Amino acid sequence: MRRLASLTALLAATGSIAYAQNTLPQVNDAYFRSAQAALQERLRMSPNTNRAKNVILFVGDGMGISTVTAGRIYEGQKRGVDGESNSLAMEKLPYAALSKTYTHDAQVADSAPTAVAMVTGVKTRNDVIGVNSEVEVGDCAGSKGREVLSLAALAERAGQATGIVSTARITHATPAAMYAHTPHRDWEADSNMPPEAIAAGCWDIAQQLAAWPHGDGFEVILGGGRDRFLPETENDPEDKDRKGSRKDGRNLVQEWQNRYSNSGVFLWNKEQFDKLDSKTPHVLGLFERSHMRYEADRLKDNGGEPSLAELTVKSIDMLRQNPNGFFLMVEGGRIDHAHHDGNAYRSLEDMVAFDNAIKAALEKVNLDETLVIVTADHSHTLTISGYPKRGNPILETIIEPDGKPKLGKDGKPFTTLGYANGPGAVKENEPRPTPANTTSPDYKQQSLVPLDSETHGGEDVAIFAGGPWAHLFAGAVEQNYIYHVIDHATKLSERSGLRAAQ
Incomplete structure (x- = not known):
């Protein structure tokens, strides 16, 4: 009973501190302020019904x-x-x-x-x-x-x-x-x-x-x-x-x-x-x-x-x-x-x-x-996947937020960007290569299905x-x-x- 009373008192205390000024606790968060500014900009917007010249x-x-x-x-x-x-x-x-x-x-x-x-x-x-x-x-x-x-x-x-x-x-x-x-x-x-x-x-x-x-x-x-x-x-x-x-x-x-x-x-x-x-x-x-x-x-x-x-x-x-x-x-x-x-x-x-x-x-x-x-x-x-950390170079292999490389089940790294099909696929019965120099202008991202030419995608x-x-x-x-x-x-x-x- 004493433990429950203490917990109740703690919640009441923290609540009174957080909302003492009737203010959201996240109001000074940079992401919060940025979204608020975007909303205000949107609210000031009015449709343009001029004829387009x-x-x-x-x-x-x-x-x-x-x-x-x-x-x-x-x-x-x-x-x-x-x-x-x-x-x-x-x-x-x-x-x-x-x-x-x-x-x-x-x-x-x-x-x-x-x-x-x-x-x-x-x-x-x-x-x-x-x-x-x-x-x-x-x-x-x-x-x-x-x-x-x-x-x-x-x-x-x-x-x-x-x-x-x-x-x-x-x-x-x-x-x-x-x-x-x-x-x-x-x-x-x-x-x-x-x-x-x-x-x-x-x-x-x-x-x-x-x-x-x-x-x-x-x-x-x-x-x-x-x-x-x-x-x-x-x-x-x-x-x-x-x-x-x-x-x-x-x-x-x-x-x-x-x-x-x-x-x-x-x-x-x-x-x-x-x-x-x-x-x-x-x-x-x-x-x-x-x-x-x-x-x-x-x-x-x-x-x-x-x-x-x-x-x-x-x-x-x-x-x-x-x-x-x-x-x-x-x-x-x-x-x-x-x-x-x-x-x-x-x-x-x-x-x-x-x-x-x-x-x-x-x-x-x-x-x-x-x-x-x-x-x-x-x-x-084109796909973007693998939980790369914020700022991970978009063309490179994946480093996760904890600083560790993301590896496949074969123990090899892979790039954030890949394709569902295309020329970057591994040939049948060949091991998946370790990506090397992924920022090279000629590097082909890995793909799942082998094709001579990657196809279009059908999403919106x-x-x-x-x-x-x-x-x-x-x-x-x-x-x-x-x-x-x-x-x-x-x-x-x-x-x-x-x-x-x-």
Whole structure:
């Protein structure tokens, strides 16, 4: 009984001390104060219902939630700050939602139908671009009359300026969704097409870009993929021992320039890019035969390549010359490619470069009139696991909070980052190797299922947004909903004379 009385007295005493000032005991905790400040900032926020004059759609190809988290930590650790509490530029946008990335025929999407969903408002099949879900993959005849129009086409019809920027080939799936209609995403040049598709009247993707019929065409086209535009008889301007890939003998770069009576500027290296006047009416910049270099390798390029941030800023400077506003799509295309190779280092480097482009754009535009959306087309199988201590280098093996290494059942360490499948898998009947030099640019993270190329992931991806009507991004939404928010914010379909029925 005496023990119970003593315990009661102790609880009463500690209670009276903790709450003597009618104050929560955690009120001075740094985490508590930080969350309170975030809440107050959110409470001061009010929706912007202005009509959006400009739109910038940033697409981090393959930038799933785990990639955003790993990229946040990586970027902070590179700068010597706490990576876990770091915030990327994209994360500072005021509104966010989740995007469901499944397609008409697949649980796990590829980049073609996901880009189509975002810029046309419909879901379609894996591997097709700019056509609806009725079109079978590779069916040229069946694709006729089933085309869907993109936001870029609507913007041109409404008198706006338009631009596409990508670190991938400009004929690759995501940028191609802005202008192409094809039952197969791989038909980037005539040399990639079956003869029967050409005979049936289907055009390759590069040809469609050169002759894009809406308005006066794109004001800005910047990316990779020169060989899809040059004939196989012509030397590449940078790699003199290489030629174009077109078999039809056409030089689409020249055809594009002829369209603008040679006022359209073609460029392929950084020196030319740096000299580009922002008042240039049209520019076609193709900086590599295929994809542009990974950010980690960009400075090694013979001709020099601008960063994605530089490409974005120059594009905004050019497009804003139009008083009616602009629509710009910017893709960090090689985040995806490094993931396919099981190479987290290069993927995170490209993701940081992508976030730097977002930061540069936000410094150039006014969110009172510009809707900025940052999202991904799909995820990857990247995982973050193992209980690493706070501050553990994100690319290295795991040290737990108690200072001890985390080991597998075989007694060997493993990295925080891994993949569910891909080229980093251990071959059958071989022992799992001890990770060595995991920060090497060429290191491939371990994976579970052995594949030559790691696959996409099917989970939802993030949408970050700011500007007019950005508050409409909330909850979990269908990926094609992105188009409808943009159209609502801009009234592009109405202004283009192609108003959707309500």
